[in-house]
Amino acid sequence: MTERDRPTLPDVSETSVIVVGAAIVRDDTVLCARRSAPPRLAGKWEFPGGKVEAGESDAEAVVRECREELGVEVTVGARVGADARIDDRLTLRVFLAYLEPGQPEPSPLEDHDRLAWVRRGELLDLDWLSPDVPIVGELGLMPALNTASRSDSSTGGGGRRAGKPCRRL
Ligand SMILES: Nc1nc2c([nH]c(=O)n2[C@H]2C[C@H](O)[C@@H](COP(=O)(O)OP(=O)(O)OP(=O)(O)O)O2)c(=O)[nH]1
Numbered sequence: 001m002t003e004r005d006r007p008t009l010p011d012v013s014e015t016s017v018i019v020v021g022a023a024i025v026r027d028d029t030v031l032c033a034r035r036s037a038p039p040r041l042a043g044k045w046e047f048p049g050g051k052v053e054a055g056e057s058d059a060e061a062v063v064r065e066c067r068e069e070l071g072v073e074v075t076v077g078a079r080v081g082a083d084a085r086i087d088d089r090l091t092l093r094v095f096l097a098y099l100e101p102g103q104p105e106p107s108p109l110e111d112h113d114r115l116a117w118v119r120r121g122e123l124l125d126l127d128w129l130s131p132d133v134p135i136v137g138e139l140g141l142m143p144a145l146n147t148a149s150r151s152d153s154s155t156g157g158g159g160r161r162a163g164k165p166c167r168r169l
Pocket of ligand 1: 019020021041045046047048049050051052086090092129130131132
């Protein structure tokens with residue numbers, strides 16, 4: 001086939017939907033979620049999250065998904081690792097996240113049958129969805145997760161206001 005005959009493929013950046021994941025950090029542990037649906041994904045571990053909706057920023061999607069899936073409010077921090085291809089349409093992008101002060105313990109409200117706070121050094125012991133594996137590896141290598149990427153919310157540096165996500169990098 002000559003170069004001219006080659007079919008033109010759509011640009012991935014124009015067609016790809018971003019799936020955001022929240023790596024919620026507490027002490028030296030990360031909140032991991034086991035999927036309960038659909039059947040082909042059930043039993044695998046992932047980061048809570050989902051597809052970014054039209055008109056929404058990545059950070060807004062992280063905040064919304066944590067509210068819907070876990071019943072908690074989070075502050076969004078730095079990206080973890082590189083984007084990972086899920087399939088022809090979906091791309092996974094993971095962010096550090098932190099529970100806002102005074103939040104309840106996260107609950108598996110949607111799509112998950114188990115949540116676990118897992119030590120960073122033990123994250124790769126779980127059976128992750130395959131796109132997550134390199135990102136989980138990166139997470140294990142990042143220094144000082146609790147302090148490196150966010151300001152202290154107790155200093156009044158602009159906490160979450162009336163449903164507005166606050167992204168501190
Ligand atoms: N939430 C999440 N999804 C992941 C991860 N890794 C991974 O491959 N995926 C895949 C699984 C699904 O095919 C897709 C996300 O779909 P989803 O069902 O969670 O998205 P959503 O919450 O927006 O749900 P919906 O609108 O499709 O009902 O991305 C991950 O770490 N977190």
